[in-house]
Amino acid sequence: MTRTDAIANAHRLIASGEFLKTLERRVAFPTESQNGGRAKELRAYLEQEMRPAFAELDFESRIVESPSGRSPFLVAHHQEDARQPTVLIYGHGDVVDGMEGDWRDNLDPWKTTTIGNRIYGRGTADNKGQ
DSSP, X not given: OOHHHHHHHHHHHHHHTHHHHHHHHHHTSXXXXXXXXXXXXXXXXXXXXXXXXXXXXXXXXXXXXXXTSSSOEEEEXXXXXXXXXXXXXXXXXXXXXXXXXXXXXXXXXXXXXXXXXXXXXXXXXXXXXX
C-alpha cells in the first residue's frame, strides 16, 4: 500500500462513519488502569475488539498474562518479508480513571460525544482512537 492509498483509506473510514462506529465500540469498554476491578473489561476489550481488528490486517495475535498478575498484554505479529526490517508498534488498551459525573456538560466518559470538530470520550485521543 502506498502512502497515498493509506491516506485515501483513512479519509474513506472517516467519511463513511466507520471510524466513529469503531471508536464508539472501543470507548464503551471501561478499561480503567487505576481500577483493579476492571481487568475483566480490559481482557474483553483485547479479545473482542483488538484481536479481530488485527486479524483483519492479517496479524496473528495472542493474549499474554502479565508476570505481575495485573492486566494482560496483547501481542500481535505480521511477517511480510524476512529480508525487511522489523517494525515494533506499541499501544495500550487501558485508560485513566473515567471520572464519571465530573465531565463538563454531563458527558459520559464511556460514550463518544461529538461537539463541533471534537470527539469526547475516555480514550479517544489516547489510545483507542489511534
